Amino acid sequence: MLSASLTAQGVFSNKTQAVVEKVIQDYPNHFLNIKGELIGQATQTARYRSTLELPGAASSTITLVSTAGAEGSGWTCTVLQTASFEEARDRFSEIYSQLSNSIVSAAGQRTFILSGQYEAPVADKKDNEVQFSLLPGVGEMKRVHVELILHGEGSDWTVAICVNDGNPRMVAAN
Helix, strand or coil: CHHHHHHHHHHHCCHHHHHHHHHHHHHHHCCHHHEEEEEEECCCEEEEEECCCCCCCCEEEEEEEEECCEEEEEEEEEEEEECCHHHHHHHHHHHHHHHCCCEEEECCCEEEEEECCCCCCCCCCCEEEEEEEEECCCHHHHHCEEEEEEEEECCEEEEEEEEECCCHHHHHHC
16 A cells, blocks of 8 residues: 555656656746757757756757747657667656656646556557647647657667647657
8 A cells, every 4th residue: 555655646756747847837938947058050940958857868958940930949858768679668658657647837836737648669669659738728838748759760769758839840850
């Protein structure tokens, strides 16, 4: 009984959830408060290091896209890069457990629940992802997309968390 209680409590108070909550809180500012040094720039895109990342992550970046009539912003944290599908699958599942149904405060301390449908990753499917929604989806925060991604390329696997506004150009830039 005690371990079940600790596991349930861990979903609501863990480092992954705490970092994602801080990222979501800065979403309305286009991640201004967590934007570090400029690391790359193209005509309509600028990439910055993020000052906020998960412990042990390979990298965290912020991408800002500005086109005629459309702007987008996104935060991407590459959590794991490995040649082992099993290791990537296990980390993907662990992060899902840490984020699913967690409570985040944002937009003037309004409370939201991260909700997403888990599907067990399979090695034959090179792109596995969970799209989380902020419930209730209201105001500017209904545009926030939180994604957990397991991507395979060749024999390499990457696990990443992305927070963005769903702008198709933004999603492609991440």
